Amino acid sequence: MIIGFMSITVAFVASVVAIVAYYFYHRDRTPEMLQLANRSFYLMSAGIIFASGLLMYYIMTHRFDVNYVYSYSSRSLSWDYLMSTFWAGQEGTFLLWLFYGVIYGIILIRRVGKDQPLVLVFFTLVQAYILLILLKKNPFAMVWHVHEEAPVGFVPRDGAGLNPLLINPWMRVHPPTLFLGYSSAMVLFAFAMAAMINKDFHGWIKHVRPWAVFVAMSLGAGIILGGYWAYITLGWGGYWAWDPVENASLVPWLLSAVLVHGIIIQSRIKGLVKTNLFVAGLTFITVLWGSFLTRSGVLTDFSVHSFAESGLNIYLILMVLLFTALFLFVFFRETRGVESPRFTDAFLTRETLIFVGMMTLFVTSILVLVATSSPIYTGLFGNPASVSAEYYNQVIIPIAVFMIVALALAPMLGWKVARIRDWATIIKAAIVAMVTTLVGIVLGLRDWISITLLLLSMFAFVTNGVFIYRFMRKNFMKSGAYLAHVGLALMVIGIVISSIYDRSERVSLPKGEFQKTSLGIELKFEGFVPQPDGRDMVKLIVRTPEGEEYEAYPLFYYSDYNQSYMASPDVKSSLTKDIYIEPFSFTPGELLSEREITLDQNESEEIGDLRVEFTRFDVAMGSDKQVVKAKLKVARKENNYWKEYEISPAIYMQPGGGMKREEVALPGTDYRFYLKSVDATSKRIQLAIKMGNDEEQKDTMAVEVREKPMMAVLWLGTILLIGGILMVLVDQVKSRRRAR
Amino acid sequence: MRPKYIVGIGIILVFIAFAGLKLKQSFTPYVSLQEAKRTGGVVQVKGTRIPGSERYDYEKKVFIFEMKDTTGEVFKVVYHGVKPSNFEQAMEVVAIGAYRNGVFEANQLLIKCPSKYQAEESKGVQS
Numbered sequence: 001m002i003i004g005f006m007s008i009t010v011a012f013v014a015s016v017v018a019i020v021a022y023y024f025y026h027r028d029r030t031p032e033m034l035q036l037a038n039r040s041f042y043l044m045s046a047g048i049i050f051a052s053g054l055l056m057y058y059i060m061t062h063r064f065d066v067n068y069v070y071s072y073s074s075r076s077l078s079w080d081y082l083m084s085t086f087w088a089g090q091e092g093t094f095l096l097w098l099f100y101g102v103i104y105g106i107i108l109i110r111r112v113g114k115d116q117p118l119v120l121v122f123f124t125l126v127q128a129y130i131l132l133i134l135l136k137k138n139p140f141a142m143v144w145h146v147h148e149e150a151p152v153g154f155v156p157r158d159g160a161g162l163n164p165l166l167i168n169p170w171m172r173v174h175p176p177t178l179f180l181g182y183s184s185a186m187v188l189f190a191f192a193m194a195a196m197i198n199k200d201f202h203g204w205i206k207h208v209r210p211w212a213v214f215v216a217m218s219l220g221a222g223i224i225l226g227g228y229w230a231y232i233t234l235g236w237g238g239y240w241a242w243d244p245v246e247n248a249s250l251v252p253w254l255l256s257a258v259l260v261h262g263i264i265i266q267s268r269i270k271g272l273v274k275t276n277l278f279v280a281g282l283t284f285i286t287v288l289w290g291s292f293l294t295r296s297g298v299l300t301d302f303s304v305h306s307f308a309e310s311g312l313n314i315y316l317i318l319m320v321l322l323f324t325a326l327f328l329f330v331f332f333r334e335t336r337g338v339e340s341p342r343f344t345d346a347f348l349t350r351e352t353l354i355f356v357g358m359m360t361l362f363v364t365s366i367l368v369l370v371a372t373s374s375p376i377y378t379g380l381f382g383n384p385a386s387v388s389a390e391y392y393n394q395v396i397i398p399i400a401v402f403m404i405v406a407l408a409l410a411p412m413l414g415w416k417v418a419r420i421r422d423w424a425t426i427i428k429a430a431i432v433a434m435v436t437t438l439v440g441i442v443l444g445l446r447d448w449i450s451i452t453l454l455l456l457s458m459f460a461f462v463t464n465g466v467f468i469y470r471f472m473r474k475n476f477m478k479s480g481a482y483l484a485h486v487g488l489a490l491m492v493i494g495i496v497i498s499s500i501y502d503r504s505e506r507v508s509l510p511k512g513e514f515q516k517t518s519l520g521i522e523l524k525f526e527g528f529v530p531q532p533d534g535r536d537m538v539k540l541i542v543r544t545p546e547g548e549e550y551e552a553y554p555l556f557y558y559s560d561y562n563q564s565y566m567a568s569p570d571v572k573s574s575l576t577k578d579i580y581i582e583p584f585s586f587t588p589g590e591l592l593s594e595r596e597i598t599l600d601q602n603e604s605e606e607i608g609d610l611r612v613e614f615t616r617f618d619v620a621m622g623s624d625k626q627v628v629k630a631k632l633k634v635a636r637k638e639n640n641y642w643k644e645y646e647i648s649p650a651i652y653m654q655p656g657g658g659m660k661r662e663e664v665a666l667p668g669t670d671y672r673f674y675l676k677s678v679d680a681t682s683k684r685i686q687l688a689i690k691m692g693n694d695e696e697q698k699d700t701m702a703v704e705v706r707e708k709p710m711m712a713v714l715w716l717g718t719i720l721l722i723g724g725i726l727m728v729l730v731d732q733v734k735s736r737r738r739a740r
Numbered sequence: 741m742r743p744k745y746i747v748g749i750g751i752i753l754v755f756i757a758f759a760g761l762k763l764k765q766s767f768t769p770y771v772s773l774q775e776a777k778r779t780g781g782v783v784q785v786k787g788t789r790i791p792g793s794e795r796y797d798y799e800k801k802v803f804i805f806e807m808k809d810t811t812g813e814v815f816k817v818v819y820h821g822v823k824p825s826n827f828e829q830a831m832e833v834v835a836i837g838a839y840r841n842g843v844f845e846a847n848q849l850l851i852k853c854p855s856k857y858q859a860e861e862s863k864g865v866q867s
Contacts, residue, residue: 345742352744363752367759374767383769388782388836391766395759402751506801506822584822585796702796704822 004054004140011047011098012135014040015128019121026117037117038109041124044131045102052099055092055139059085064156067146068092068139074161076533081167087175088162090295090312091139094130096176100183101127108187112207118194126186126284126323133315164535164559164566170229178222178249182287185252187211188259189284192277193327196334201273205266208280210732212259215283217725219253224718235554235569235582237504237706242389244299247372248290254365255283261358265351266340268415272355273340279362281327286369288323292316299375346418353410360403367395393499397449404453404492407485408460411467422466429462444501453496460489477731484724487717494714498578504706506584509540510698517705520545521579525701529553538583538701540570554703556583573712580706587700594690596676601683604633610671611635611642614685617678618648626653628678630685634666649673649687663690768836773809776839784836785809785844789827796823807833815839819846827851 021037024030055068059082064070072088086092105123112119144150165171188211195204226246227239240246262276293299296313343351371387378385408429412422420426437445437455445451464485471479505517509525516522522543529537540552555568569582597605597612604613611634618629629650635642645666652660663674676686771783787809794805803819805827817835824830830851837846 343744345744347744347747356748359748359752363755367763371763371766374763378767378769383771383775385767385769386784387763387766388768391762394762398755398758582822 004051005138007047007051007054008131008134008138011044011051012128012131014043014047015124015131018044019124019128022117022121022124026121034114034117037120038113041105041109041120044124044127045105048095048098048102051139052095055095056083056086059083062159064159065142065154067141067143070143070156070159072159072162074159077162077167080172081162084166084172084175085162087179088166091134091137093175093179094134094137095139096179097183098127098130098134100180101130101186104184104187108190116194116198118197119190122193123186123190126189129319133312133319136315137312161561164561165233168229168233170225170232174222174225174229177218177225181215181219181222181253184211184215184218185256185284185287188215188256188280189323189327192280193330196277196330199334201277201338202266202270205263205276209263209267210729210736212256212263212280213725213729213732215256216253216260217722217729219249219256220725221722223249223253224722228715232571233568235567237502237580237582237708242392244372245294247368248294251286251365251369251372252283252290254361254368255279255286258358258361258365259283261354265354269341269343269351271340271343271351273338274335277335278331281331285320285324285327286365288320289369292320293372344416348409348413348418348420350410350413350415353406353413357403357406357410360399360406364396364399368392400453400492401456404456404460404489407488408456408463411463411482425463425466429459429466432462433458445497447500450496450500453492457489457492461486464489477727480724480727480731482724483727484721487720487722487724490713490717491721494710494712494717497710498708498714501709502706504704506702506704508700508702510700512698514541514543519705519707521705521707523581523703523705525699527699528556540581540703542572542579542581544579552581554581554583556586556701575712577707577709578711580708582704582706583701584704585702587702594688596686596688598684598686607689608691609637610689612687612689614687617680617683619680627651628653628675628680630675630678630687632673632687634673636666636669647673649675651675651678772811773813773815773839773844774811776844780838780840782836782838784834786832786834789830789833790814794823794827807835815844816842817844817846819849821847821849824849824851
């Protein structure tokens with residue numbers, strides 16, 4: 001649609017004007033220039049909002065001649081999933097990114113537009129670049145622009161539909177939350193650039209602080225929602241696979257957390273000036289890197305869910321390179337000679353341990369960055385190689401140990417001087433940690449990794465928990481950081497124990513019988529429960545080793561979109577463990593040993609050790625019913641000679657229109673014949689031959705059943721982590737208001 | 741240099757050495773079957789499946805199928821897992837594992853499916 005493309009064009013031109021105008025205002029400080037700049041920014045915003053609204057309108061009104069609408073939606077989707085269609089493809093996610101950028105930009109104009117126009121120069125620069133990409137990859141392209149075979153003006157009757165894996169309540173919130181974070185990383189970059197050029201090395205910290213917390217919160221929430229979605233939908237029992245697309249979101253998240261802690265140190269003891277500027281820029285650059293990695297198609301061979309080649313490669317590579325070059329140029333030019341006060345010599349100060357924590361996150365992000373990019377640089381020297389998941393799992397363990405130790409001790413220490421503030425709490429925490437770990441060992445913990453991390457995490461849980469308790473009586477809202485750390489400790493416990501002590505077994509379940517598994521869980525397959533949307537449920541009865549019985553309803557259905565069977569697990573959560581059941585294969589009883597052939601009159605066909613010939617119909621008409629018999633000559637090979645039989649299976653046509661099929665056995669064998677259909681005019685029959693006895697012919701559902709301990713602890717930890725960060729954010733925004 | 745920095749830098753250096761070594765061990769390059777046979781290490785082989793060759797062995801709990809690599813060589817794959825849900829529609833299969841005792845033992849399969857209406861894009865689902 002030309003009107004959509006026009007609005008993007010207008011937005012792009014306006015953004016360029018805004019960049020120039022903000023720059024001139026920065027130089028000359030004339031109010032007219034500021035007015036022009038702001039107006040241009042608002043015009044750009046109007047263009048983006050209009051384009052987003054228009055795309056949403058096309059989706060809602062099923063305008064299938066618009067290629068984007070055609071590619072990702074269909075008439076069968078309910079309105080809430082039609083909304084999800086907005087971010088199902090690349091163009092839509094860029095538009096979403098820009099849309100959030102409009103909101104952040106308007107906040108920035110009101111907060112710092114007048115005093116620090118440079119922030120808006122750099123912020124708008126990123127927006128402009130993304131608008132440029134959308135000019136290249138127009139979300140409003142028509143089907144005939146993309147599909148050569150479609151004639152101009154062609155309106156498809158229905159769309160291709162949304163991938164059923166994405167039709168899940170959690171998928172409605174995961175992408176928009178993640179993009180909330182990606183988009184806000186632009187703000188960190190803009191502030192860092194402006195701070196360096198203005199040589200305002202400490203003042204920017206105040207402004208950027210809530211933004212850094214916001215990035216950490218929204219990326220964290222987005223990642224966790226994605227993990228939870230994977231856990232309850234994809235059915236491989238995990239929530240994180242170190243897939244490149246996941247890693248691309250993890251790296252900026254970790255870096256934003258590094259920045260949040262670096263800001264705390266700088267605001268307390270004025271240290272880490274350059275580090276913070278660098279990390280702010282790097283957070284944004286890794287967002288661009290992730291965009292490039294997942295959208296350019298370089299990883300199509302290595303990832304299960306990156307977007308495929310899109311013809312945007314050069315734009316995306318340039319985006320990473322240009323912004324990296326710009327940032328590094330300014331960084332090395334402007335921060336030369338800037339000195340931060342050094343830390344004191346003592347080991348056990350709060351800043352040292354916060355710094356250790358920062359380093360663990362930083363090192364993790366760099367390792368993930370390097371490993372995820374491996375197909376690119378190994379491809380330069382030979383066969384491109386990716387890195388297996390074990391790599392990440394192995395290197396992350398020693399890092400986690402350092403992180404948890406820092407997490408446990410930091411709140412106990414004072415700033416600048418090595419002084420343990422609270423021995424009593426340390427002793428209490430040590431006792432609690434040791435008792436819990438002993439209980440864990442009694443319950444079956446054996447390997448040193450989970451024992452060590454449980455001990456340390458419990459220690460951190462208590463030391464941070466004590467602070468929450470103290471704050472609860474005075475000012476609960478101030479305890480956000482401790483709450484987040486308690487959540488992190490619980491997450492480490494949940495992750496380590498659930499992955500090390502995960503047990504699973506595959507079992508096939510003939511209908512109606514309980515089957516035992518080595519996990520002590522008994523399962524019975526009851527049948528299918530059809531659903532109106534076609535995503536049928538499987539009814540299972542589960543008996544736990546504790547003697548509890550419940551009904552499980554995993555999904556197992558045929559998807560037209562994916563042209564294959566899809567499954568979705570049933571997860572039964574309790575505090576100590578999850579029972580996770582995933583169907584993976586269904587064998588219908590009849591087909592277990594049933595063959596079908598179509599025969600014309602006097603035609604014969606060999607099937608197994610049989611030769612079947614259809615000789616003629618025998619039709620008997622009655623007053624109330626009609627019987628059609630098909631006369632068959634069946635020969636069976638026995639000891640190298642054919643033995644012939646004559647049989648005639650029949651179909652009874654009932655007056656009401658119903659049909660009854662009579663099964664006829666081949667004498668002396670298990671073979672049974674019945675007619676599926678008859679066609680009197682063309683003298684053709686469809687014949688089914690059952691082989692084997694009835695017992696083998698039950699419907700059989702094969703499922704994988706897993707027991708995953710401590711998953712609830714992991715999810716509880718994630719809620720506390722994100723909730724804690726949210727409290728920090730609210731507290732900071734409030735105290736800034738008070739300060740003004 | 742003060743002791744704190746020396747300790748810190750020391751730990752980081754040791755760790756980087758450890759991580760670098762692990763990284764080198766963990767590379768799984770894309771190769772042809774011939775190379776997979778020669779090296780015997782963990783690699784990724786891309787190819788197409790041979791329709792009708794797949795079956796699930798309930799006893800051994802493995803999914804077995806045949807595929808043809810890009811050079812046209814046909815080989816048997818034993819996958820220690822469940823058949824990926826959209827296996828039948830796979831245009832391309834990437835098997836990740838090692839060639840041992842005459843079969844390719846895969847511990848991961850990537851399935852590249854034609855998204856029905858978009859020729860250039862591919863989607864896959866991990867099982």
